[in-house]
Amino acid sequence: MTGGAMAATQQATIDAVYQARGAYRRYAANFLYPAEAACLLKYQPRFCGRDVLDIGVGAGRTTHYLAPLARRYEAIDYSPVMVAYLKRAMPGVSAREADFRDLRMFDADAFDCAFASDNVIDLFSHQDRLRAMSEVRRVLRPGGIIAFCAHNLRYGRAFSGPRLEWSSNPASLASNCAKFLAGAWNHLRVARLRLIAEEYALLNDQGHFYACLHYYASRKTVTAQLEKSGLRVIDVFDRAGHSLEEGEDDSHTPHLMYVAERQPGRLSCIDDQRAQ
Numbered sequence: 001m002t003g004g005a006m007a008a009t010q011q012a013t014i015d016a017v018y019q020a021r022g023a024y025r026r027y028a029a030n031f032l033y034p035a036e037a038a039c040l041l042k043y044q045p046r047f048c049g050r051d052v053l054d055i056g057v058g059a060g061r062t063t064h065y066l067a068p069l070a071r072r073y074e075a076i077d078y079s080p081v082m083v084a085y086l087k088r089a090m091p092g093v094s095a096r097e098a099d100f101r102d103l104r105m106f107d108a109d110a111f112d113c114a115f116a117s118d119n120v121i122d123l124f125s126h127q128d129r130l131r132a133m134s135e136v137r138r139v140l141r142p143g144g145i146i147a148f149c150a151h152n153l154r155y156g157r158a159f160s161g162p163r164l165e166w167s168s169n170p171a172s173l174a175s176n177c178a179k180f181l182a183g184a185w186n187h188l189r190v191a192r193l194r195l196i197a198e199e200y201a202l203l204n205d206q207g208h209f210y211a212c213l214h215y216y217a218s219r220k221t222v223t224a225q226l227e228k229s230g231l232r233v234i235d236v237f238d239r240a241g242h243s244l245e246e247g248e249d250d251s252h253t254p255h256l257m258y259v260a261e262r263q264p265g266r267l268s269c270i271d272d273q274r275a276q
């Protein structure tokens with residue numbers, strides 16, 4: 001399959017999940033994951049009273065925490081289903097349809113903080129991922145930060161398929177069997193689309209029962225990708241919310257929460273393109 005055909009197929013699996021009727025139900029919650037909570041506590045001064053962009057906001061799980069504290073809060077999602085729900089659920093919040101890979105609706109240097117929770121950036125092809133990074137860098141002010149979660153290629157179980165979890169409780173076992181069957185069926189359909197490249201892999205996993213492909217990369221690769229986009233990693237949290245030093249073993253965590261800061265100055269490859 002060519003790169004373009006692969007990207008189109010990957011996008012089709014994503015659209016089927018996030019643009020389906022009722023897709024918001026799965027995300028209509030108001031808790032934070034431990035890594036998000038740790039990150040928001042530590043970087044509170046970077047978003048309190050500041051201008052915040054919440055990308056791939058879904059049903060507004062993070063809106064509950066960011067909107068009341070921000071000076072300006074903008075929520076975007078590419079799925080009309082998610083945006084329509086958020087507008088109904090939180091009419092006072094600015095929620096718009098927009099694509100992470102094309103943030104032209106916002107001026108350059110418009111935000112102090114961007115948030116892209118729950119692996120939104122992993123839904124893209126390699127090229128689109130780099131585009132999303134440079135877009136976010138463009139809309140951040142110098143010194144502004146982006147906090148986002150991304151799958152970890154060094155996770156010990158990154159390449160495994162579905163497995164049946166045993167339970168002595170008959171109701172839990174029945175539910176586990178149903179999940180296993182859904183996962184096994186999707187895995188049969190989607191696993192042939194998996195891609196293992198030099199610096200990353202596109203893998204289907206437990207998320208959505210193996211139905212969509214997610215981008216997996218190591219911390220080293222993500223750091224280098226961000227660096228090229230003019231964003232410097234300043235912190236990385238594991239799933240439990242522990243801050244990990246560079247080089248520390250991270251094979252226990254399926255995803256990592258990155259905090260990266262926009263570097264001052266121009267980045268000719270991005271800024272010149274935008275000026276044209």
Ligand SMILES: C[S@@+](CC[C@H](N)C(=O)[O-])C[C@H]1O[C@@H](n2cnc3c(N)ncnc32)[C@H](O)[C@@H]1O
Pocket residue numbers: 014018027055056057058059060061062076077078079082098099100101116117118119120123
């Ligand atoms: C895993 S959900 C996370 C939702 C929310 N951030 C949360 O943590 O509850 C991914 C979200 O990204 C959105 N999304 C997918 N592709 C996108 C894109 N290209 N631009 C903006 N949002 C996108 C989906 O519609 C979905 O709402």
